[in-house]
Amino acid sequence: MDSFGLLLDGFAxxxxxxHLLWALIGVxxxxxxxxxxxxxxxxxxxxxxxxxxxxxxxSALIMFAGIYYxxxxxxxxxxxxxxxxxxxxxxxxTLEGNKMARAGRAAAALATAALGSxxxxxxxxxxxxxxxxxxxxxxxxxxxxxYVALMAVAFxxxxxxxxxxxxxxVASLLVGVTIGLIGIDSQxxxxxxxxxxxxxxxxxxxxxxxxxxxxxxxxxGHLVTGTGxxxxxxxxxxxxxxxxxxxxxxxxxxxxxxxxxxxxxxxxGGAEVPTFLSYATEKKLSKHPEEFGHGAIEGVAGPEAANNxxxxxxxxxxxxxxxxxxxxxxxxxxxxxxxGLQPGPQLFSESGPLVWTLIASxxxxxxxxxxxxxxxxKVWARLLTIPAYGIYAGVLVFATLGTFAxxxxxxxxxxxxxxxxxxxxxxxxxxxxxxxVVGLILGPIAxxxxxxxxxxxxxxxxxxxSGAITIVLWVVVGIALVASIVLPVLRRRRDRETARTLAD
Amino acid sequence: MLASAxxxxxxxxAAVLVIVDAVRLPETAEAVGPAAVPLxxxxxxxxxxxxxxxxxxxxxxxxxxxxxxxxxxxxxxxxVVALVAFALLLPLLGYVVTSAAxxxxxxxxxxxxxxxxxxxxxxxxxxxxxxxFDRLIGLSLPSGPWGF
Numbered sequence: 001m002d003s004f005g006l007l008l009d010g011f012a013x014x015x016x017x018x019h020l021l022w023a024l025i026g027v028x029x030x031x032x033x034x035x036x037x038x039x040x041x042x043x044x045x046x047x048x049x050x051x052x053x054x055x056x057x058x059s060a061l062i063m064f065a066g067i068y069y070x071x072x073x074x075x076x077x078x079x080x081x082x083x084x085x086x087x088x089x090x091x092x093x094t095l096e097g098n099k100m101a102r103a104g105r106a107a108a109a110l111a112t113a114a115l116g117s118x119x120x121x122x123x124x125x126x127x128x129x130x131x132x133x134x135x136x137x138x139x140x141x142x143x144x145x146x147y148v149a150l151m152a153v154a155f156x157x158x159x160x161x162x163x164x165x166x167x168x169x170v171a172s173l174l175v176g177v178t179i180g181l182i183g184i185d186s187q188x189x190x191x192x193x194x195x196x197x198x199x200x201x202x203x204x205x206x207x208x209x210x211x212x213x214x215x216x217x218x219x220x221g222h223l224v225t226g227t228g229x230x231x232x233x234x235x236x237x238x239x240x241x242x243x244x245x246x247x248x249x250x251x252x253x254x255x256x257x258x259x260x261x262x263x264x265x266x267x268x269g270g271a272e273v274p275t276f277l278s279y280a281t282e283k284k285l286s287k288h289p290e291e292f293g294h295g296a297i298e299g300v301a302g303p304e305a306a307n308n309x310x311x312x313x314x315x316x317x318x319x320x321x322x323x324x325x326x327x328x329x330x331x332x333x334x335x336x337x338x339x340g341l342q343p344g345p346q347l348f349s350e351s352g353p354l355v356w357t358l359i360a361s362x363x364x365x366x367x368x369x370x371x372x373x374x375x376x377x378k379v380w381a382r383l384l385t386i387p388a389y390g391i392y393a394g395v396l397v398f399a400t401l402g403t404f405a406x407x408x409x410x411x412x413x414x415x416x417x418x419x420x421x422x423x424x425x426x427x428x429x430x431x432x433x434x435x436x437v438v439g440l441i442l443g444p445i446a447x448x449x450x451x452x453x454x455x456x457x458x459x460x461x462x463x464x465x466s467g468a469i470t471i472v473l474w475v476v477v478g479i480a481l482v483a484s485i486v487l488p489v490l491r492r493r494r495d496r497e498t499a500r501t502l503a504d
Numbered sequence: 505m506l507a508s509a510x511x512x513x514x515x516x517x518a519a520v521l522v523i524v525d526a527v528r529l530p531e532t533a534e535a536v537g538p539a540a541v542p543l544x545x546x547x548x549x550x551x552x553x554x555x556x557x558x559x560x561x562x563x564x565x566x567x568x569x570x571x572x573x574x575x576x577x578x579x580x581x582x583x584v585v586a587l588v589a590f591a592l593l594l595p596l597l598g599y600v601v602t603s604a605a606x607x608x609x610x611x612x613x614x615x616x617x618x619x620x621x622x623x624x625x626x627x628x629x630x631x632x633x634x635x636x637f638d639r640l641i642g643l644s645l646p647s648g649p650w651g652f
Binding site for chain 2: 051054167168170171174175177178181185187188190192193195219220222223224225226387388389390392393394396397398400401404405410413414416417420421422424425426427428429430431447450451454455459
């Protein structure tokens with residue numbers, strides 16, 4: 001059956017009162033956590049994972065997808081009103097969005113962000129609908145060697161892209177992989193890195209690591225810096241745009257989408273890169289380049305569209321190959337696994353109805369998000385008046401609750417504190433935490449595939465480079481490695497030259 | 505920078521642990537045994553950890569000492585004590601009391617002006633969480649001697 005027919009079936013399954021309710025709960029929670037700085041969708045899904053075990057997989061995954069999309073919408077509200085990205089992909093939105101808010105144009109900024117998010121996420125979801133089955137078809141031919149090469153691509157790009165320096169990204173990734181090694185080796189039954197502690201035999205729960213690295217390190221970070229006062233730009237009117245705002249916004253939305261989806265869909269994706277590209281493009285193409293840096297609406301419209309389209313794109317490798325390229329996608333992969341589902345080419349053939357229900361609910365969630373965010377922007381903005389100490393004390397209560405629900409022992413809570421301190425160290429040292437999460441989740445899968453491949457070839461490593469696809473992928477690994485070393489050097493040199501010319 | 509160096513040091517320690525642990529693993533009949541992956545991971549941990557230390561050192565030499573926050577360490581220590589106390593007391597005193605106390609302690613450490621109000625908010629939040637997750641969803645939370 002073609003994608004369209006399957007999608008219609010998905011809609012039929014998604015439009016039940018129960019599933020609609022879970023989608024609504026998901027997008028509402030997602031917007032809320034997107035708005036709150038320091039509480040992102042990755043953390044939220046991780047927190048909810050152990051406490052939603054009573055739900056059916058459909059309900060839980062629909063809710064998680066709602067949180068994922070909702071976080072992207074909510075993140076822009078914080079970026080515009082508070083000049084802090086509520087979500088890492090909203091970083092660029094702060095540049096022009098907050099300037100617009102300071103100039104009293106917060107409403108227009110919020111409106112172009114919400115509408116752009118809607119347009120981009122809808123186009124992105126349509127593209128997902130038609131691209132994903134093709135990729136899944138293609139991926140059925142993948143064997144262990146192809147997966148090993150794909151994981152290598154993901155490892156390199158994730159450590160290079162999700163942080164400021166390759167070295168720090170790799171450091172984070174390695175720590176994640178190491179934590180993933182703890183516990184009984186699934187293929188030989190040998191305990192690894194347990195040091196005789198029985199509680200470590202099952203390994204450290206992914207949920208606990210995510211909570212520690214995201215929630216605890218954030219709370220600890222605020223203890224170190226002192227919370228400080230928040231300066232929220234007041235928002236009085238409803239989110240509206242003038243005709244000229246709209247005329248300037250829509251080409252930016254479409255261009256942002258064109259950057260976001262393909263880059264997000266690459267196994268090397270992520271949502272940050274397309275937002276940078278979109279911003280640079282809008283700045284170059286704008287008829288009002290003088291407004292950039294002082295609140296140009298294109299500078300909000302483009303990147304916001306790009307990050308939402310990328311969010312849809314990231315779902316392509318996640319669903320079809322089982323390859324997460326962002327922290328949230330990695331946690332969603334864990335959610336699938338906890339329901340006994342393994343994302344990958346087989347997911348479409350074996351759990352087709354579930355996948356299509358999930359995709360259909362993305363369309364529905366998107367419409368809900370537009371309704372929630374456009375007229376209700378004022379309500380969400382009020383969340384930002386909660387003092388930081390209240391937010392993080394509450395986050396700690398939920399962090400301990402999630403940890404207790406995931407593990408249920410005192411040892412788990414102590415592990416949480418220890419990893420939280422590690423997270424603080426990383427935060428203070430400027431080491432990104434997202435690669436650690438991806439490494440933790442992909443590490444064991446990569447190891448399994450590697451050993452499967454080498455078992456097939458009876459230990460001959462040349463199997464890893466056999467076949468056209470693997471060779472292409474390894475070349476990509478090489479290019480990505482070289483680029484991630486060379487590009488920062490070139491950038492630094494160019495910065496230095498610009499500084500020199502400015503000084504002259 | 506100090507933190508980055510500290511993280512490098514942690515990685516060096518981890519590298520030693522991972523390699524020692526991997527060497528200890530017995531040979532198996534499989535083509536690739538359980539130590540095949542940990543060994544290179546351990547080596548990489550050591551290399552990257554050392555690189556972080558070197559990088560931090562060169563930056564430290566050029567940038568000089570960063571501003572120290574004397575009370576920050578105390579606040580983090582207080583938070584760690586509160587969390588460990590929470591972990592140990594949770595099975596004894598029940599969810600609501602310990603969580604309310606955790607909320608009040610962390611809010612105070614984070615700079616909440618009124619302890620009394622923090623306790624009230626913490627109590628309310630813990631009670632709602634207990635009602636929703638324990639009674640409604642069926643996640644069994646420790647109840648303590650008084651049943652909540």
